[in-house]
Amino acid sequence: MMTIPKKLEAFTCHGVEFESQAGDEYIGGCPFCYKERHLYVNGATGRYICHACDERGNVITFLTWHAKQVHEATATAVSIHFPET
Ligand SMILES: [Zn+2]
Numbered sequence: 001m002m003t004i005p006k007k008l009e010a011f012t013c014h015g016v017e018f019e020s021q022a023g024d025e026y027i028g029g030c031p032f033c034y035k036e037r038h039l040y041v042n043g044a045t046g047r048y049i050c051h052a053c054d055e056r057g058n059v060i061t062f063l064t065w066h067a068k069q070v071h072e073a074t075a076t077a078v079s080i081h082f083p084e085t
Contacts, residue, residue, distance in 0.1 A: 002018060007043060007045075008026060008041055010059045010063055011028075011041055014031070014062075015031060016028050016041075017029055019036070019037055020037070024043050025041070026041045027039065027040055030050040030052060030055065031066075032055040032065075038050050045058070046058050046059035048062065
């Protein structure tokens, strides 16, 4: 089994699964476009790029994006259970 660097736990604990490794690059499914094996994350810097949808950033931009997804999903769930009307 691959050892995932501590720096990449922000990705793995939010659903990104790394399938292979090439040097410092960890390759897994892209959470932005859902393409498998297209997200390349650098284990030393935490920077990522998706070779399918060209989404790129670092640990902070990923966590910010993820928090926004959670926020929107929560808002949707609340509006279903507690409609304004
Ligand atoms: Zn992508």
